[in-house]
Amino acid sequence: MVMTVWDLGLAQLVQLIYKKIKTSAFEFGKSLPFVREKVQLEVEKQLRGIESSMLGSAEERAKYNKFVVLPPKGLSEEDIMNELTQYQKMAKHVAESGKVSGAVYNGDNNLTRIVNEAMYKFAWANPLHTSLFPGVRKMEAEVVAMTTKLFNGDANTCGTMTSGGTESILMAIRAHKEWAKQYKNITQPHMVVPVTAHAAFDKAADYFGIRISHVPIDPDTCKVDIPKLKKVICRNTILIVGSCPGFPHGVADDIEALSDVAIAHDVGLHVDCCLGGFVVAFLADAGYPIPPFDFRVKGVTSISADTHKYACAPKGSSIVLYRTQELRRFQYFCAPNWPGGLYASPTIAGSRPGNLVVGCWTAMVYKGHDGYVQQAKELVQKVLRMKEAIKSHKELFVFGDPAISVVALGSKVMDAYRVGGLLVERGWDIGWIQFPNGVHISVTALTDAEAFVVDLEGVMEQIRREPFAPPTGAAKTYGAATSIPDRNLIDRLARGAIDLMYKPL
Ligand SMILES: Cc1ncc(COP(=O)(O)O)c(C=O)c1O
Incomplete structure (x- = not known):
């Protein structure tokens, strides 16, 4: 992926x-x-x-x-x-083979055609010029509003669209950093993230000069270790982070426990739903409920959710949400004295591709609530099937207990990369996770779970026949x-x- x-x-x-x-x-x-x-x-x-x-x-x-x-x-x-x-x-690999981890999330050719037609109609639109493209402004506001509802926001909850998960995360961190500077006089900001949080948090720390602490996960559950996380919070901490789910293992951190910590220490809590946001928001309706992870949880101050993944929008869109309009305002940039005119923009970019807003809006209204519920159901069923297949091989284990859209395998008796290598020989394009080594698969509408079961069987038979063959x-x-x-x-x-x-x- x-x-x-x-x-x-x-x-x-x-x-x-x-x-x-x-x-x-x-x-x-x-x-x-x-x-x-x-x-x-x-x-x-x-x-x-x-x-x-x-x-x-x-x-x-x-x-x-x-x-x-x-x-x-x-x-x-x-x-x-x-x-x-x-x-x-x-290209050597194509997602249509059903053997590619993540990358392409939509498997509906009709949606591809409709999204392309929609984008064609607004090929040159730029949301920076709201007066020229009022329809695009409307669609962008609606995409954010629809997402706000999905994550159980209230009348004060709001957000913006961004170019992708990384930008959503950068924006949430900027907002918390500026907020903490203004209200808590924190000038040497620090944030605390699970080791499994996406590298975009390290990027944000690097870009914005924020000290970052990485907290280990519990080796069995693969959720962030809350007692260890508490220990690194200090008076400069502006934000703690949980993922729902995290990229490496597809496991959701305990957001309610993180919320208690955030409230007790008066720090922000960002929930990164970039990867699976448009799956987790529909899990309860799909019959696979998970513990609360969104604005229902009191301490959550911001959430990121990528539309360009499971919302099936074209690449280049994501949503960052805030509990309050006040917090969102700290994300914005304004240059009131620029000789070129009064300049203000919500996100990193100035000019933006309006056609991507249109493509995202089109994908969301095309799929509708039922479409995403159905997708979530199918994804979980595939994950459960693949998980069961992995567990049937005594040499392998599944990282944590994932039941969303990612499954990752490891081994205590052999190098899991050998399994990965042999899956690649059978046409798979997988994720290579590390510390410890493992094979990650982000399951999509295109993933062929049955092919995985068969190929894994073949791989394990080969390993048993040739146990000492090097990777x-x-x-x-x-x-x-x-x-x-x-x-x-x-x-x-x-x-x-x-x-x-x-x-x-
Ligand atoms: C959990 C998580 N957060 C953030 C990101 C970053 O998203 P993007 O690649 O769209 O910037 C990803 C990407 O896979 C992710 O899985």
């Missing part, structure tokens, strides 16, 4: 470097000039390897036209469409990446791989 640098072959690089410079020697000698030089040479060499796995071999690249300067004359429609058809065929392919490379002790090296390699993303063929 997550497009990580590992997908780009970075792990291969780590593995090779790691092989050449053994861990202990590396730890001891990384400060020595000749070791540094060797690492540098290896990094450069292996980045060339990543380049070829990401961009293809020289022969593959030669098949495509290149557009690194503007074509002197514009292309015909036919030529453009031919180019696009070739680019569509570049191969992706399993080998991901394994090497998680076992490398120097995470700064991983950081350096990741940045190199991102550079490569911007290299034309």
